[in-house]
Amino acid sequence: MTETVECIVAGAGIVGLAIARALARAGREVVVVERNAWIGNETSSRNNEVVHAGFLYAPGSLRARLCRPGAERIWRYCESRGIPCRRLGKLMPAADETELGLLAGLVEGGRRVGVPELELLDAAGVARLEPALRCAGALHSPFTGVVDTHALMLAYRGDAEDRGAMIAFSSAVTGGDVRDGLRLRVADPNGGETAVGCRVFVNAAGLGARRIALSLTGLAPRFAPRVHYALGRFLAWSGRPPFGRIVVPLGERLANGGAFTLDVAGRGKFGGDLVWVDEVDYRVPGDLAAKFAGAIRSYWPEVDESRLSPDYAGIRPRTWGPEAGNGDWTVSGPADHGVPGLVNLLGIETPGVTAALSLADHVLGLLGIAPAPED
Template sequence: MSAYRTDAVVIGGGVVGLAIARQLALAGHETIVLERHAGIGRETSSRNSGVLHAGVYYQPGSLKARFCAPGRALLARYCADAGVETRFCGKLLLASNNDEAAALPALLARARANGVRDIALLDAAAVRRLEPEVACVAALLCGDTGIVDAHGLMQALAGDLTAAGGAIALGAEAIGIARDGENLRVRTRDAGGAETELAAPIVINAAGHGAPALAQRTAGLAACNQPRQWFARGNYFALTGRNPFSRLIYPTGAATTGVAAGLGVHATLDLGGQLRFGPDVEWAQSADEAPVDPARAALFETAIRVWWPGLPEGALAPAWAGVRPKLHGPGAPAPDFRIDGPAQHGAPGLVNLFGIESPGLTACLAIAAHVVAMTNR
């Protein structure tokens, strides 16, 4: 089978894949994005809270820490220039008991080590002045946190890519990668089952949930470079009544344990002011989406009333669910992003991205710069 030859192939049309493809195209590489769905960003990128994270939680020196704060600054400038709506509404990280309050100074120190500047420790009275309906012992107030129009961001990245001569092939699923001299061959299949091949010296596996499975279908890649994929479903509920909050509200208990699969059931806003709660953690067998089970509202209500005792009865309505691409299972320590280039697996021109969950949206431009630099070594 003859292969179409290009400079770079990026597999996955989510926010990270699009950011990488844009960076490659702006560097002068003819770049093609392969996206198996009929549109961009149909998985993790469009089924999350849309939060621009500050970088509070991550281990200093980790990829998550290294990319989050710089990535947020890059993204804020990019969105301002591209006309993508953002709002830095700030976030309260609540301690609901004395043990959690005792952990706040260490969390504050970690945040500052990670480049977070607009963050301060508040007592309960100061929190009540800001958010009268919040109950807590103490909190961190982080002004370096905001929200973004994730769909608008992806459209802007895709527009930059195509303006620089790149292209997005929708309905094209990558089903295998193999070496072909100085190039890598990517075999694809469309919705009708027809197969084609592309050949390029640079191939980026940014397939999200599908990235580990594609690594398994990459000829010559050792087993140690094929991590196991775990799936953690996160459900969201929306408030049906008046929104009493002007900031994002996060509990801190889950974030300080070191083994949390998420950050606890928290309150986030969208750009229209709608309040929603989530995500929780529901371990799943696959990345398949399913409607939110209304019965989970009782679990959400219990979690929310720890810090919002005034939550009205029956005020939660099922919203949506998203699945995080995890590299760890229940009870295990949360790992860092995993970005494997030639130095890790020995295959020139190939970069595999695994476990790119939060803060992947915030860090997408910083991740893109890192990945493109890996291809130049």
């Protein structure tokens, strides 16, 4: 016998919870299927918690279109709910005139995509903000900050559950058939499997989203492109943080762990770096301090690598690999693949935390569902 539910969302990370919240607020019956025992156990809890201003993504891309509106919404939402957040601002230091030119291009590009507050500072202007930072100049983004992502996910979950949504933990979508309606197979914690029919299925399963998409009989494989794993390791900084703002260098220095971030409690960390991997492995080696310090010294020569220690790691799913440059999310709805009620989200990484509310409304739009106005 097949059970039925109106809407199923696979994945209780921040994007899945935001989508479940939007569906529930639109008056839909929602069940979230989460393979872990708690919300946000994967990418959503293993990132730098940055709220991005929205100027780093290709014009016209989903990331560019949804990031800035998402950032504006997330600041309003957190402030109205008392969710810990800090609008710290971000500096992107330039090592030389060539990099200053690149940053000037980002400032101009930001104006074209609705990020007007960016400014290019000279070395003296940077020193007034961050005396320890050494550079030829820097891009300053005052709208960037950090948020307590766990508290934010709890709030999204609470909003969804207040409107009747339910979460099935330690359960997983193992396959389905979408040739004539949406019929899924859902494994439960006891090893059983249930056939479930639904009118809407949103695959927001993060690292597991491609596996689910490939398991849907009737969905063309081209709508399940390869997902590459971008591993980022973070090192904690012991002692007083050297900067009061986020600091993000360019190029290889960023990929080698040179970015600095504070959390909402004021603790500093460096990273993540960028390593392409084939398997999920969250271990942080104990020998990364020298690599990270080499990148950090490009703008902070006094860094003491003995004060860097392993913290945590996360994996960002990307539908583009190391040779493809900066790509976009892959979000396909009924108008793309021809399956009514189905939306697949693959490669949802940065700025997924920032854009989650806007992305949720975008998904509802693909389904022909009008989002409810925010309270």
